[in-house]
Amino acid sequence: MGDALGSDLISDLPQSIIESILVRLPIRDAVRTSILSSKWRYKWASITQLVFDEKCVDTCSDRDVVEKTVVKFITRFLFLHQGPIHKFQITISYLQSCPEIDQWILFLSRNDIKELVLELGEGEFLRIPSCLFKCKKLCHLELFRCELDPPPSFKGFLCLRSLNLHQVLISPEAIEALISNCPLLESLSLSYFDSLALSIRAPNLKYLYLEGEFRDICLEDTPQLVEISVAMYMTDDIAEHFEQSADCNFVKFLGGVPNLERLVGHIYFTKYLSIGNDPGCLPIMYKNLETIELNQVSFEDMKEILVVLSLITSSPNLKELQISGSSNIPSATDAPDLDFWEKCPSKCRLSQLRVVHLTDMCGVPHEMELIKFLLGSSPVLEIMTIIPCVYVVESQLKMLTELVKFRRASAKAEIVFIRE
Amino acid sequence: MSEIDMAVIKPEMMKSYIWLQTSDGSIQQVEQEIAMFCPLICQEIITKGMGSSKNSAISLPQQVTPSTLSLILDYCRFHQVPGRSNKERKSHDEKFVRMGTNRLCELVSAADSLQLRPLVDLISRALARKIEGRTPEEIREIFHLPDDLTEEEKLEPLKNITDDPRIRLLNRLYAKKRKELKERERLKNVEIEEERVDERSVDDLLTFINGNDGDSKAVKTPKNKKKNRKKKDQQKNPSLKEDSGPEKKELNGHDTCDQSSDGNIIGETSNLTYEEDGTFSPKIDFDDGDMDDGIDPAIREKIDREVEDFARRINSDWAERMQDFLTSGRERTSTLSATNGNGYLRRHA
Numbered sequence: 001m002g003d004a005l006g007s008d009l010i011s012d013l014p015q016s017i018i019e020s021i022l023v024r025l026p027i028r029d030a031v032r033t034s035i036l037s038s039k040w041r042y043k044w045a046s047i048t049q050l051v052f053d054e055k056c057v058d059t060c061s062d063r064d065v066v067e068k069t070v071v072k073f074i075t076r077f078l079f080l081h082q083g084p085i086h087k088f089q090i091t092i093s094y095l096q097s098c099p100e101i102d103q104w105i106l107f108l109s110r111n112d113i114k115e116l117v118l119e120l121g122e123g124e125f126l127r128i129p130s131c132l133f134k135c136k137k138l139c140h141l142e143l144f145r146c147e148l149d150p151p152p153s154f155k156g157f158l159c160l161r162s163l164n165l166h167q168v169l170i171s172p173e174a175i176e177a178l179i180s181n182c183p184l185l186e187s188l189s190l191s192y193f194d195s196l197a198l199s200i201r202a203p204n205l206k207y208l209y210l211e212g213e214f215r216d217i218c219l220e221d222t223p224q225l226v227e228i229s230v231a232m233y234m235t236d237d238i239a240e241h242f243e244q245s246a247d248c249n250f251v252k253f254l255g256g257v258p259n260l261e262r263l264v265g266h267i268y269f270t271k272y273l274s275i276g277n278d279p280g281c282l283p284i285m286y287k288n289l290e291t292i293e294l295n296q297v298s299f300e301d302m303k304e305i306l307v308v309l310s311l312i313t314s315s316p317n318l319k320e321l322q323i324s325g326s327s328n329i330p331s332a333t334d335a336p337d338l339d340f341w342e343k344c345p346s347k348c349r350l351s352q353l354r355v356v357h358l359t360d361m362c363g364v365p366h367e368m369e370l371i372k373f374l375l376g377s378s379p380v381l382e383i384m385t386i387i388p389c390v391y392v393v394e395s396q397l398k399m400l401t402e403l404v405k406f407r408r409a410s411a412k413a414e415i416v417f418i419r420e
Numbered sequence: 421m422s423e424i425d426m427a428v429i430k431p432e433m434m435k436s437y438i439w440l441q442t443s444d445g446s447i448q449q450v451e452q453e454i455a456m457f458c459p460l461i462c463q464e465i466i467t468k469g470m471g472s473s474k475n476s477a478i479s480l481p482q483q484v485t486p487s488t489l490s491l492i493l494d495y496c497r498f499h500q501v502p503g504r505s506n507k508e509r510k511s512h513d514e515k516f517v518r519m520g521t522n523r524l525c526e527l528v529s530a531a532d533s534l535q536l537r538p539l540v541d542l543i544s545r546a547l548a549r550k551i552e553g554r555t556p557e558e559i560r561e562i563f564h565l566p567d568d569l570t571e572e573e574k575l576e577p578l579k580n581i582t583d584d585p586r587i588r589l590l591n592r593l594y595a596k597k598r599k600e601l602k603e604r605e606r607l608k609n610v611e612i613e614e615e616r617v618d619e620r621s622v623d624d625l626l627t628f629i630n631g632n633d634g635d636s637k638a639v640k641t642p643k644n645k646k647k648n649r650k651k652k653d654q655q656k657n658p659s660l661k662e663d664s665g666p667e668k669k670e671l672n673g674h675d676t677c678d679q680s681s682d683g684n685i686i687g688e689t690s691n692l693t694y695e696e697d698g699t700f701s702p703k704i705d706f707d708d709g710d711m712d713d714g715i716d717p718a719i720r721e722k723i724d725r726e727v728e729d730f731a732r733r734i735n736s737d738w739a740e741r742m743q744d745f746l747t748s749g750r751e752r753t754s755t756l757s758a759t760n761g762n763g764y765l766r767r768h769a
Contacts, residue, residue: 009525010547010563017532020540024548035556035574037565 049087089117097126115140156181231266248276274303289315293322363395381410439477457496459535481533488530517546
């Protein structure tokens with residue numbers, strides 16, 4: 001063993017390469033390199049990216065034992081570590097909130113932490129200690145199932161570029177303040193908040209991801225937004241609140257995002273946008289909007305259809321469109337306001353639209369009118385796929401019959417009707 | 421003729437070439453657009469204007485040998501073409517890293533010196549795959565690492581996460597060993613001080629027991645701390661076999677002070693060696709001539725036990741003893757014999 005076959009190939013490489021190798025190993029294997037040779041004894045101890053996952057200790061059937069082992073492992077590791085720690089991630093479902101975590105965060109706050117991800121198991125929410133707010137170099141923060149309570153003296157994370165809060169207990173004022181006090185914030189993700197009413201002020205924000213029950217969202221100052229993805233759940237009282245609201249949600253939400261390139265909406269998003277007074281002609285054009293994906297659109301609600309249409313017609317450079325209907329069985333066969341479609345701007349040209357995917361189509365009149373509109377306005381359309389809703393087997397033939405009648409502006413357009 | 425016409429007629433003419441010098445001094449010509457894929461070369465061309473002629477060839481860092489340069493250029497040649505799909509690139513990369521560990525390590529070093537981050541990452545991943553899930557022996561063999569850690573260093577419990585039961589057992593023994601070493605040290609220290617005071621008390625004991633027949637000189641010998649003190653003492657005082665033996669043994673108490681049953685063996689702590697296969701072979705350095713000093717082994721054992729007992733008691737009541745020794749005179753001795761040397765006196769009365 002040893003030197004018989006030749007000289008050491010790897011121990012004298014620069015630490016940056018060694019780190020590059022060690023961070024690609026599971027952390028346990030990285031620590032084990034300490035017994036390889038005398039040069040390798042402490043190489044593992046200077047790695048700057050620490051990721052602790054389910055596999056970092058041996059599991060056994062007793063959850064308490066495993067939890068204790070993991071806590072000991074991480075504590076010992078941090079104690080033996082030397083040098084800065086730029087990334088610290090814990091994604092362990094069997095680890096619950098415990099007092100050691102506070103000590104770890106304190107340790108990290110003294111070691112230039114830049115990226116922190118804490119995803120513990122289901123259970124008591126971890127109350128984040130105040131030392132987190134002293135991490136001046138924090139660039140990326142992801143917290144799952146925690147309680148955040150920024151102290152009044154907290155002036156924001158000046159380097160924070162990305163924030164992801166998932167099931168985090170924090171007061172609305174605190175979260176608004178947190179967002180607006182992070183001047184470099186580019187990516188924001190908020191999920192599973194209860195009835196959040198939020199006004200977002202983030203001049204550098206580019207990516208926004210929201211999921212949960214939101215009572216009210218206003219994108220007050222987000223001119224640089226490039227990508228928005230919203231999954232909006234609704235409870236009865238939120239729905240009530242909506243009925244009473246007079247503001248135009250569409251404008252409040254999408255009124256200030258001229259640079260938008262991609263928009264994705266799920267569940268009640270289009271309904272949310274449809275509430276409020278009719279904006280009439282939309283104030284802005286989304287010149288960069290190339291992808292629109294709207295799911296669970298109710299084609300029985302005229303207002304929702306209007307929202308969809310406004311979006312499409314305000315996006316001259318739209319390339320890809322995806323719409324899915326709500327999978328409710330349609331209640332009425334004849335729909336009101338069909339003549340609205342006659343008034344639709346026929347000179348609207350979707351000159352870049354190439355791909356359209358429609359799913360959960362039930363064949364209701366408004367759906368068919370939309371398809372007709374799309375086919376007639378897209379001169380470069382290449383493919384349109386239609387997947388009918390599984391519940392309406394009888395109307396499929398009817399749908400097909402109507403489809404064939406529609407005029408197509410694009411000679412190349414292929415319509416693919418996919419039946420299960 | 422326009423530039424485009426020229427390109428159609430003589431495509432080679434339109435490509436510009438860059439001169440690069442590798443670590444061995446040789447200079448070669450490389451298409452500029454491929455070489456520019458390396459940030460370092462790019463920088464040299466743009467900021468320093470180097471590389472346009474043979475004389476101003478860009479001298480590459482010493483980690484870049486001609487063979488590694490050729491591999492790096494192959495990598496760059498593939499990736500600088502913009503039209504390739506992610507799948508194609510990934511497939512190429514996977515094939516690219518299929519080479520000996522030797523070459524991979526050379527290549528990663530060269531790529532790092534040229535600041536070609538994607539290639540460094542690719543090779544790091546390949547090297548990490550060679551380490552993941554392997555035993556230390558396998559890894560040492562792959563990378564030709566010297567096995568130069570002492571067994572002790574390898575066994576240090578804090579770093580040992582492998583959980584091999586054999587290793588756990590060794591750790592435990594090691595910890596025990598350390599504890600005993602510490603005990604020994606402590607008792608040694610206790611003894612040093614004990615001596616000064618005990619000299620008097622032992623003197624008293626002796627006179628009390630022997631009725632002033634005892635050779636007071638005998639008591640002075642145990643000043644040296646050597647291991648074979650036992651032997652020395654016994655040689656000097658054959659007459660005081662049973663009587664003086666115990667006292668000296670009492671002072672030599674540290675030798676038999678440990679709690680475990682394999683007393684004598686573990687006592688010789690520094691003579692143990694751990695073998696790779698997990699067994700340990702005690703080598704007792706200490707002179708076996710000891711066994712021939714004339715004391716009956718059975719009695720010797722009894723004495724050993726008593727001394728052990730005595731030593732233990734001395735250690736625990738040390739502070740109290742100190743007080744006693746310092747405050748009273750003769751009464752002290754009787755206190756001593758009465759409370760501490762019960763068994764002792766009974767046997768020798």
